[in-house]
Amino acid sequence: MKKLGFYPGCSLKGSSSEYAQSVLAVAKAFDIELEEINDWNCCGATAAHNMNKELALSLSTRILALAEKQGFEEVVVPCAACYNRLTVTQHELNKDEALKQRVSDIIEMPISGNLQILNVMQLIDKYVADRLEQKVTTPFGHKVACYYGCLLVRPHNILKFDRLEDPQSMDILMKRSGAEPIEWGFKTECCGAGFSVSRTDVVAKLSGNIVKDAADRGAEAIIVACPMCQSNLDMRRPQINEYLKQKINISVIYITQAIGLAVGLSPKEVGLQKHFVPVKIG
Amino acid sequence: MSKIGVFICHCGENISATVDCEKVAAEAGKMDGVEFATDYKYMCSDPGQTLIKNAIKEKGLTGVVVGACSPRMHEPTFRKACAEAGLNPYLCEMSNLREHCSWVHEKNEQTTEKAIDLVKMLVEKVKKNKPLNAIKVPITKKALVIGGGIAGIQAALDIANAGQQVIMVEKEPSIGGHMSQLSETFPTLDCSQCILTPRMVEVAQHPNITLYTYAELEHLDGFIGNFKATIRLKAKSVDYKLCTGCGLCTTKCPSKKIPSEFNEGLGMRTAIYTPFPQAVPNKPVIDRANCTYYQKGKCKVCEKVCPTGAIQYDLPDQFITEDIGAVVIATGFNVLKTDFFPEYGYGKYADVLTGLQFERLASASGPTLGEIRRPSDGKVPKKIVFIACSGSRDPAKGIPYCSKICCMYTAKHAMLYQHKVHDGESYVFYMDIRAGGKNYEEFVRRAIEDDGVNYIRGRVARIYEKDGKYIVKGADTLLGSKPVEIEADMVVLATAGVSNPGAEELAQKMHVSYDAYKFFAEAHPKLKPVETNTAGIFLCGACQAPKDIPETVGMASGAAAKVIGLFSNNELTREPLIAVVNRSAPPVFSTCVGCFMCQTACPYNAIEREEIKGRDGSVIKTVAKVNPGLCQGCGTCVAFCRSKAIDMQGFSNEQMFAEVMALLNE
Numbered sequence: 001m002k003k004l005g006f007y008p009g010c011s012l013k014g015s016s017s018e019y020a021q022s023v024l025a026v027a028k029a030f031d032i033e034l035e036e037i038n039d040w041n042c043c044g045a046t047a048a049h050n051m052n053k054e055l056a057l058s059l060s061t062r063i064l065a066l067a068e069k070q071g072f073e074e075v076v077v078p079c080a081a082c083y084n085r086l087t088v089t090q091h092e093l094n095k096d097e098a099l100k101q102r103v104s105d106i107i108e109m110p111i112s113g114n115l116q117i118l119n120v121m122q123l124i125d126k127y128v129a130d131r132l133e134q135k136v137t138t139p140f141g142h143k144v145a146c147y148y149g150c151l152l153v154r155p156h157n158i159l160k161f162d163r164l165e166d167p168q169s170m171d172i173l174m175k176r177s178g179a180e181p182i183e184w185g186f187k188t189e190c191c192g193a194g195f196s197v198s199r200t201d202v203v204a205k206l207s208g209n210i211v212k213d214a215a216d217r218g219a220e221a222i223i224v225a226c227p228m229c230q231s232n233l234d235m236r237r238p239q240i241n242e243y244l245k246q247k248i249n250i251s252v253i254y255i256t257q258a259i260g261l262a263v264g265l266s267p268k269e270v271g272l273q274k275h276f277v278p279v280k281i282g
Numbered sequence: 283m284s285k286i287g288v289f290i291c292h293c294g295e296n297i298s299a300t301v302d303c304e305k306v307a308a309e310a311g312k313m314d315g316v317e318f319a320t321d322y323k324y325m326c327s328d329p330g331q332t333l334i335k336n337a338i339k340e341k342g343l344t345g346v347v348v349g350a351c352s353p354r355m356h357e358p359t360f361r362k363a364c365a366e367a368g369l370n371p372y373l374c375e376m377s378n379l380r381e382h383c384s385w386v387h388e389k390n391e392q393t394t395e396k397a398i399d400l401v402k403m404l405v406e407k408v409k410k411n412k413p414l415n416a417i418k419v420p421i422t423k424k425a426l427v428i429g430g431g432i433a434g435i436q437a438a439l440d441i442a443n444a445g446q447q448v449i450m451v452e453k454e455p456s457i458g459g460h461m462s463q464l465s466e467t468f469p470t471l472d473c474s475q476c477i478l479t480p481r482m483v484e485v486a487q488h489p490n491i492t493l494y495t496y497a498e499l500e501h502l503d504g505f506i507g508n509f510k511a512t513i514r515l516k517a518k519s520v521d522y523k524l525c526t527g528c529g530l531c532t533t534k535c536p537s538k539k540i541p542s543e544f545n546e547g548l549g550m551r552t553a554i555y556t557p558f559p560q561a562v563p564n565k566p567v568i569d570r571a572n573c574t575y576y577q578k579g580k581c582k583v584c585e586k587v588c589p590t591g592a593i594q595y596d597l598p599d600q601f602i603t604e605d606i607g608a609v610v611i612a613t614g615f616n617v618l619k620t621d622f623f624p625e626y627g628y629g630k631y632a633d634v635l636t637g638l639q640f641e642r643l644a645s646a647s648g649p650t651l652g653e654i655r656r657p658s659d660g661k662v663p664k665k666i667v668f669i670a671c672s673g674s675r676d677p678a679k680g681i682p683y684c685s686k687i688c689c690m691y692t693a694k695h696a697m698l699y700q701h702k703v704h705d706g707e708s709y710v711f712y713m714d715i716r717a718g719g720k721n722y723e724e725f726v727r728r729a730i731e732d733d734g735v736n737y738i739r740g741r742v743a744r745i746y747e748k749d750g751k752y753i754v755k756g757a758d759t760l761l762g763s764k765p766v767e768i769e770a771d772m773v774v775l776a777t778a779g780v781s782n783p784g785a786e787e788l789a790q791k792m793h794v795s796y797d798a799y800k801f802f803a804e805a806h807p808k809l810k811p812v813e814t815n816t817a818g819i820f821l822c823g824a825c826q827a828p829k830d831i832p833e834t835v836g837m838a839s840g841a842a843a844k845v846i847g848l849f850s851n852n853e854l855t856r857e858p859l860i861a862v863v864n865r866s867a868p869p870v871f872s873t874c875v876g877c878f879m880c881q882t883a884c885p886y887n888a889i890e891r892e893e894i895k896g897r898d899g900s901v902i903k904t905v906a907k908v909n910p911g912l913c914q915g916c917g918t919c920v921a922f923c924r925s926k927a928i929d930m931q932g933f934s935n936e937q938m939f940a941e942v943m944a945l946l947n948e
Contacts, residue, residue, distance in 0.1 A: 184746070
C-alpha cells in the first residue's frame with residue numbers, strides 16, 4: 001500500500017478535530033497510510049477567492065506543490081471546501097499555462113499539476129470498496145440522511161464527482177455499512193456556511209430547513225462530509241430549534257465516524273463525544 | 283484577338299457614391315484588348331441590358347465584363363442578356379464593385395483605384411474564358427419521402443396528387459409520428475387524431491404512394507434526378523400478405539409488460555403489437571428484443587392463435603433498391619426525457635412528466651382514456667405545475683435555442699387540465715411567453731383570463747418529493763424574485779425539442795449538412811428554407827428545428843412543390859462550372875496518375891474511376907472522372923490534385939493566374 005498525502009486544512013485541526021480523528025482511524029482500520037503534507041497552509045477558503053484571484057490560487061497551489069515535492073501522487077482532502085479549492089485551482093492552472101507559470105513564480109516552487117485529489121468518498125471507493133462489506137462488524141442499522149452540502153459536487157464540470165443534484169456516493173457507502181439512506185430533498189442545499197458568525201439567523205433558517213426535512217422523514221442521523229455543514233447543523237442547533245419552534249435532536253455525524261462505528265471502532269476512537277448535539281447512536 | 287466590352291454600373295448611388303465610375307470606365311477603355319467601355323446608372327435595368335446587347339452586336343465583342351454588384355445578385359441577368367445577343371453566356375464575367383469595393387470603403391482616390399484593379403483582373407480573366415454549354419441530366423420521376431409523420435404525409439400526398447410516384451419510408455411500425463400522440467391541438471383544440479388519421483389512411487390507399495413501414499434508409503448513392511436508394515425493411519416477423527390485422531395475437535401475447543413507446547412509457551404493450559388502434563398499416567410486428575421466443579426460444583403463442591398462419595419467426599431483414607429522382611427528409615424530432623434534469627429529480631419521480639407524456643394522459647386513446655390521473659397512484663391531481671423552457675434557452679444545458687412549441691402546448695395543457703378538473707389549480711412557470719402565430723396570443727390569454735391558469739414569471743430551481751407531494755421551488759421575478767414554493771401533485775416539464783437519435787448518421791448517409799444540435803441544415807435560412815446543400819434533397823418539418831403543425835405542413839407542401847417543380851422537366855439543366863479531369867491523346871490519355879486523392883477529398887462523392895482500355899480490352903490506365911451531375915464545383919479536388927490533372931471550368935488555373943498577374947503587373 002503506497003502512502004497517500006493527507007491535507008487536513010484548518011478546520012480538521014480545530015473545531016472539527018473529530019473529523020480528522022475519524023478519517024485517520026478509518027484509514028488505519030483499512031491499512032491505508034495517510035501522511036500529512038509538511039508545512040501546509042490554509043487553502044484560502046471562501047475569503048481568498050472573493051478578495052484576490054492570484055492570492056487564492058497561490059495559497060492552494062502552494063499546498064499542491066508541497067504535496068508534489070513530498071512525492072505524493074494522491075492527496076486526501078476530507079474538508080469539502082478544501083477539496084473544492086484545491087481541485088478547482090489545479091483545473092484552472094492546467095487550463096492556462098501562463099497562469100501556472102505566474103503562480104509558480106509567486107510561490108517560488110515548481111508545480112506540475114497532475115495530483116489526484118480525493119475526498120473521503122473517493123478514497124473509500126478507490127481503496128476499500130471491495131473490502132468494506134466484509135469489514136463491517138456492527139452494521140450501522142439506522143435510517144440516515146446523507147447530506148452533501150453545496151461544495152462537494154459543485155462545480156460539477158470541474159470536480160466531475162458524483163451527480164450534480166441528488167448525489168449517490170455517500171448513500172451507497174452508508175448502505176454498504178448497513179445503514180438505510182433515505183430519499184430527501186435537501187442533499188445539496190446550502191447550510192448557510194460562513195454566515196454562521198455574521199448572520200446566525202440566516203444559518204438558523206437554512207440549516208433549520210435541512211434538519212427538519214431529515215427529521216420529518218424519519219432519519220436518525222444526518223451524515224456529512226464537510227466541517228462547515230457539521231458545525232452549522234450541530235453547533236447552531238439552539239438557534240435552529242428556536243427558528244423551527246420545535247426541539248429536534250437528530251445528531252449530525254461525519255461519514256468516517258459512521259463507517260468507523262460500522263467496522264467496529266469505539267465511539268471514542270472516532271470522536272463522537274465531541275459533538276454539541278449528543279449522539280445516541282452506536 | 284480579344285474584343286472585350288466593359289460596362290460599369292453606378293448602382294444608383296451604391297457604387298457611384300464612393301467610386302468615380304466615369305473614371306473607371308475611361309481607364310478600362312485603355313486596357314489591353316478592351317474594345318468598348320462605358321458606364322451607366324442602372325446596368326441591370328432594361329436600358330442597361332440593351333446597352334450591353336447592342337454593344338455585343340455592333341462591336342462584335344468576344345467577352346463582357348460588368349463592373350456592378352455581386353455575381354450572386356445579377357450574374358444570371360447579365361449572362362442571359364449576353365446569350366440573347368448571341369454571345370455564349372459563360373464569356374460574361376462580373377466584377378464586384380459594390381460589396382467588394384464601394385460598400386466597404388470611403389470615397390477617395392484609392393477606392394476608385396481599387397475598382398479599376400478589380401475590373402482589370404476580370405478583363406484578363408475573361409480573355410481566357412471558353413464558351414461552355416449547360417449540362418443536361420435525365421430525371422427519374424419518383425420521390426423518396428423519409429419519415430411518416432405529418433410532414434412526410436403532407437409532402438407525400440402533395441407529390442402523389444400531382445401525379446408523381448412516391449416511396450415513403452417510416453422506421454416505426456406505423457406512420458403518424460408525434461402528431462398521432464397528441465390529444466388536442468392548439469390554438470383550435472381540435473383533436474389531433476381526428477385530423478391526422480384520414481390523411482394516414484389516404485397515404486396507405488393512394489395509388490401513387492408505396493409505403494414501407496418498419497423500414498430505414500440504408501444507403502443513398504447518385505445525384506439529383508438520379509439517386510439510388512437502398513432501403514432496409516426490418517423483419518416484422520409477420521407476413522403482411524396473410525395477416526388480416528384481427529389482433530388476436532396481440533391480445534394473447536404473454537409479454538404484456540413492455541413500456542409502450544406510443545404512450546411514452548405510461549402504458550404497457552405486448553411483444554407483438556401495433557403501436558395504437560388507428561395505426562396505418564393496422565398490422566402487428568414482433569419486437570424481437572422483448573419477445574420471449576426470440577430471447578428464450580420458447581412461447582410461440584402468437585403462431586398458435588393466428589388464424590391465417592401469418593406469423594413467420596425466421597423472416598430476415600430485407601433490402602430493396604429503388605431509383606429515385608428526389609428525396610424529402612421529414613424525420614421529425616424528439617423531446618428530452620425527464621432524466622435529463624438533475625434539478626427535477628433525474629427522472630426518478632413518477633409524477634414528473636414530459637409534455638409529450640401529458641399529451642398521452644390527456645388523450646382519449648391514452649392509458650387513462652383521457653382522464654388526468656397520476657401515473658404513481660392513479661389519483662386525480664389537484665395542483666399541477668407546468669415548467670416552460672425545461673432545457674430550452676439554457677446554454678448551461680447545451681440547448682441555447684428556443685423550442686418554439688412549448689409556450690403554446692403548455693398553455694394548452696393547463697387549459698385542458700382546467701377543463702377536465704374544475705377544482706384543480708394550475709401554475710405555469712415561464713421565462714417569456716412566445717405566442718407568435720395566428721390566434722396564438724389570444725389562446726394564451728384565454729388560458730390565463732378565462733380558465734384561470736396562474737402564470738408565474740420565473741424559473742424553477744428544484745423539485746423534491748415530500749409526503750406524496752412535489753415541492754416545487756422557484757422564484758417570481760415579477761415580485762422582485764420572491765421565492766415561490768408550490769406543493770404540487772404533478773409536474774409537467776415542457777422539455778426541449780431535440781433532434782432525433784440517428785439524425786447525424788442519416789445526414790452523413792445522404793451528405794446533408796446538419797447543425798451543432800444535429801438538426802438538418804437548410805441551404806439558406808430565409809430564401810431556401812426547404813432545400814439542402816445537396817441538390818435534389820429537400821427538407822421539411824421538425825427535423826430542421828422544432829416546429830408546430832401549421833409550419834410543418836406549410837413547409838412540407840413547400841418541399842413537395844420543389845419536388846414537383848423538379849419533376850416537371852424531363853431533363854435537368856445545370857451550370858457547367860464543374861471540375862473536369864483532362865484527357866489527351868495516346869499514349870498519355872490523361873495527366874491523371876490515378877492516385878484518387880481527389881476521390882477522398884470530394885465532399886459530394888462526384889469522382890468516379892474510369893478505366894482506359896486498349897483495343898484488346900486490356901486496362902491501360904485507371905483515371906479519375908468527374909460525374910457532372912454530382913459535382914457542385916467547389917474546387918476541393920483541384921487543390922488536392924498533385925499532377926494538376928483537374929481543372930475547374932470557368933475557374934481554370936490559367937484564368938486564376940491571369941487575374942493574379944493582372945494585379946501584380948502594375
